[in-house]
Amino acid sequence: xxxxxxxxxxxxxxxxxxxxxxxxxxxxxxxxxxxxxxxxxxxxxxxxxxxxxxxxxxxxxxxxxxxxxxx
Numbered sequence: 001x002x003x004x005x006x007x008x009x010x011x012x013x014x015x016x017x018x019x020x021x022x023x024x025x026x027x028x029x030x031x032x033x034x035x036x037x038x039x040x041x042x043x044x045x046x047x048x049x050x051x052x053x054x055x056x057x058x059x060x061x062x063x064x065x066x067x068x069x070x071x
Contacts, residue, residue: 005066005069006066012062015059015062022051022052022055026052030045
């Protein structure tokens with residue numbers, strides 16, 4: 001297994017794929033907003049944004065781990 005600091009490369013790749021999938025899902029849903037009520041559209045968007053924020057927090061954690069010396 002390859003490591004960058006205290007973070008495995010596979011962790012980074014998995015997070016990138018997860019972020020990509022979430023952004024794709026958000027784009028797909030955004031293209032269908034006209035079929036939803038305004039409230040449903042906002043709720044759906046809020047859920048996506050919340051998930052992207054969580055993924056961003058995970059990315060920041062991985063970034064921190066990459067800065068630590070390997071043990």
